[in-house]
Amino acid sequence: MRTPAPVAPPVGLTIAGSDSGGGAGIQADLAAMTAAGVFGTSVVTAVTAQNTQGVSDTHVLPSEDVAEQCRAVLSDFDVQAAKTGMLATAPIIETVTEVVAARSIPLVVDPVMVAESGDRLLDRDAESAYTDLIAAATLVTPNVDEAEALTDQSIETPDDAVVAGETLLEMGVDAALVKGGHLTGETVVDVLVTEETTERFEHPRIDADAGHGSGCTLSAHIAARLARGEPLIDAVAAGTDFMERAVRYHYAVGTGGGPVNPSVDLQNRAHRAATADGVRDVVTRLEAADARLLVPQVGLNVAGATPHAEASEDVAAVEGRVTRRHDGIGANGEVRFGVSNHAARVLLGLREDDPSVRFLAACRLDTDVEAAVDALGWTTSRTGDRDTIVANARLAMERADGTPEAIFYDGGPNLEPVCFVMGPAADRLGERLLELLAELR
Numbered sequence: 001m002r003t004p005a006p007v008a009p010p011v012g013l014t015i016a017g018s019d020s021g022g023g024a025g026i027q028a029d030l031a032a033m034t035a036a037g038v039f040g041t042s043v044v045t046a047v048t049a050q051n052t053q054g055v056s057d058t059h060v061l062p063s064e065d066v067a068e069q070c071r072a073v074l075s076d077f078d079v080q081a082a083k084t085g086m087l088a089t090a091p092i093i094e095t096v097t098e099v100v101a102a103r104s105i106p107l108v109v110d111p112v113m114v115a116e117s118g119d120r121l122l123d124r125d126a127e128s129a130y131t132d133l134i135a136a137a138t139l140v141t142p143n144v145d146e147a148e149a150l151t152d153q154s155i156e157t158p159d160d161a162v163v164a165g166e167t168l169l170e171m172g173v174d175a176a177l178v179k180g181g182h183l184t185g186e187t188v189v190d191v192l193v194t195e196e197t198t199e200r201f202e203h204p205r206i207d208a209d210a211g212h213g214s215g216c217t218l219s220a221h222i223a224a225r226l227a228r229g230e231p232l233i234d235a236v237a238a239g240t241d242f243m244e245r246a247v248r249y250h251y252a253v254g255t256g257g258g259p260v261n262p263s264v265d266l267q268n269r270a271h272r273a274a275t276a277d278g279v280r281d282v283v284t285r286l287e288a289a290d291a292r293l294l295v296p297q298v299g300l301n302v303a304g305a306t307p308h309a310e311a312s313e314d315v316a317a318v319e320g321r322v323t324r325r326h327d328g329i330g331a332n333g334e335v336r337f338g339v340s341n342h343a344a345r346v347l348l349g350l351r352e353d354d355p356s357v358r359f360l361a362a363c364r365l366d367t368d369v370e371a372a373v374d375a376l377g378w379t380t381s382r383t384g385d386r387d388t389i390v391a392n393a394r395l396a397m398e399r400a401d402g403t404p405e406a407i408f409y410d411g412g413p414n415l416e417p418v419c420f421v422m423g424p425a426a427d428r429l430g431e432r433l434l435e436l437l438a439e440l441r
Helices: 025-035 063-076 090-100 124-135 144-151 158-170 214-227 232-248 264-270 272-288 341-353 367-376 386-400 426-440
Strands: 011-019 039-050 055-060 079-084 107-109 175-178 187-194 198-204 301-305 315-318 322-325 328-331 335-337 359-364 380-383 406-409 418-423
Touching (some): 063 090, 079 214, 090 124, 187 232, 214 232, 272 328, 341 418
Parallel strands (some): 079 107
Antiparallel strands (some): 187 198, 315 335
16 A cells, blocks of 8 residues: 655635536636635535537526535635635525625635626626625725626726726725726736735736636636735735736637637646657757758757746746857757757747747858858848847748748847747747758758
């Protein structure tokens, strides 16, 4: 027999409706909590027949059943934070308020009134019942439509959202996060209002019809971080950052607006080892081929991004680069994440237009390399300024209806020219580099 090795994560609780499509409600909440390292418990308030296109039927549970579920969970588990989603009716809202308010734990209230598809998920008579629940909450997270309904105020700008947040504070809640996804503009501005401060969290808008489950996932992620003991502002800041990635790398399932991806961080972390191994494989192939003809004077670097990379810490590269030696070439350090800002910046910039680009190598650039690239028939882009590398690469994408195989960076004062070669996978990058080396020889 083996010795057991149990783990004791913080425990979170979600009180919400079930989504048969799996992208919102209880299903999204539990996925978000698990991804944040929190054990999720649940109380189901309603069963919905829905998918990415909309809600076709709803069966609301009796408030007595909801209360019994709450008692079952809270009597056994050391719940560190809770969140509410779809509560559907005034009796359920009142029941949840009575049961949860008696607990001295952080409570996040997502006042679910209308689904992303536009289907109503709350009785109109129940809207006023939210008053006591909000007064008992640590944080309320309405979108613009919900904030307008709760405050009876029009919201058209982030400044309007601040005013609405202040009105929500007057209802007794500790803090209000008015989400800006339904406002117009290239930037999404989420506004957090507390008694002490007002914070704005800005993120570029993602050009995707993928909002299914976004409110559920965000509130569950924040609740999970509160269960881990994080301060409220830190939890909200991390939650809004997390949502940017969850929306960009949403699930392409169903025929309607795709569900957001609550497991995106977990999936990204799971690919770190394979990404670093991919960089090592490319370096090993270059070393075996004695690829001195590809190595600039300052050294060659190979970089690889995780599938959901958004920052330099998601990009692995060779620490100290690959340099020439008397008997060939060799890496001067280990493959690590966050060690090559320049290569990471170029790679992340390219991924803005083509997220399939994951690996890149910075090779020598001279007339021989240019001729070899031309002989191979690769699509290229040229730039003389580091700040325009990405912009020119994007232009090349448009011209070639795809991603260029190489970018010529002409360098500048005291900077050596470089040819960036890229690929969607490590093995494809390795093949391209060996093709270029063979052409040079």
